[in-house]
Amino acid sequence: MSQGSNSGRGLAFYLLTVFFIVFILFLYGPMIAIFILSFQGETGGMTFPMRGASVHWFSDLFTSTRYGDLAGSFKRSIMLGSVAMLITVVVSFFAGLAFRRRFLGSGLVFYLAIISLVMPGILVSLGIGQMFQTMGIRPHWMISGLGAHLSWTLPFGLLIMFAVLNRFDSSWEEAARDAGATPVGVLRYVTLPILYPGLIAVALFGLTLSYDEFPRSLLAVGTKNTLPIHIATLTSNVTTPALYAIGTLTTALSLGIIILAFGAIGASQRKPKK
Numbered sequence: 001m002s003q004g005s006n007s008g009r010g011l012a013f014y015l016l017t018v019f020f021i022v023f024i025l026f027l028y029g030p031m032i033a034i035f036i037l038s039f040q041g042e043t044g045g046m047t048f049p050m051r052g053a054s055v056h057w058f059s060d061l062f063t064s065t066r067y068g069d070l071a072g073s074f075k076r077s078i079m080l081g082s083v084a085m086l087i088t089v090v091v092s093f094f095a096g097l098a099f100r101r102r103f104l105g106s107g108l109v110f111y112l113a114i115i116s117l118v119m120p121g122i123l124v125s126l127g128i129g130q131m132f133q134t135m136g137i138r139p140h141w142m143i144s145g146l147g148a149h150l151s152w153t154l155p156f157g158l159l160i161m162f163a164v165l166n167r168f169d170s171s172w173e174e175a176a177r178d179a180g181a182t183p184v185g186v187l188r189y190v191t192l193p194i195l196y197p198g199l200i201a202v203a204l205f206g207l208t209l210s211y212d213e214f215p216r217s218l219l220a221v222g223t224k225n226t227l228p229i230h231i232a233t234l235t236s237n238v239t240t241p242a243l244y245a246i247g248t249l250t251t252a253l254s255l256g257i258i259i260l261a262f263g264a265i266g267a268s269q270r271k272p273k274k
Contacts, residue, residue, distance in 0.1 A: 156205045234246075
């Protein structure tokens with residue numbers, strides 16, 4: 001049976017296999033190269049070959065002053081991403097519940113909410129910056145920057161919640177109501193636990209999209225840079241593997257967040273022992 005299935009594989013299968021392999025190489029090849037070069041020796045450069053192996057460039061990030069306000073930009077990115085994540089989760093959840101029942105203009109509201117996905121991020125950033133200057137308000141990373149990031153994270157959160165709620169079985173809620181549960185009780189003990197994995201996915205997207213966002217931040221955060229902007233400025237005057245060390249640390253942080261998110265989803269789906 002396996003021989004028949006192998007012989008039935010046509011040219012399209014092998015083309016897709018080659019395409020997938022090339023895609024994996026382009027996706028993970030640079031990441032692996034940056035990871036390896038971040039452990040370059042003290043006398044090593046930004047290219048291969050390796051001249052020893054050390055954690056010198058990681059320690060240099062925390063001891064040298066030539067990298068500017070790296071810690072401050074990292075702190076701002078984490079704070080901005082956390083606030084954007086929280087708002088995205090709350091708004092996406094209640095908007096998803098609202099869209100379960102059609103209302104006048106729901107289609108228009110939906111398209112207005114997601115249209116920012118097709119707009120170039122740099123134009124969104126430019127527009128927000130110009131709007132604040134016109135109003136006589138100085139752009140700030142937690143005000144105008146937050147608005148710019150929400151134009152990116154909220155549409156994704158809404159799309160995820162709509163996809164989750166599209167497969168939601170409302171019979172559980174009806175059974176809880178028939179058992180005498182109040183609307184708040186149904187929401188707390190039935191709806192929220194079922195939607196919990198979807199909300200974790202929304203939170204993951206909200207945090208990582210905001211934390212890594214560059215074009216929407218460029219002209220909207222004011223004088224205090226976020227981490228992606230700060231890294232971009234460092235590329236013009238830092239020519240050491242410390243740049244790769246920054247990339248390794250930020251990638252490790254993102255990977256840790258993803259692992260925690262999957263762990264939370266797994267814990268929520270684990271059946272309690274009797």
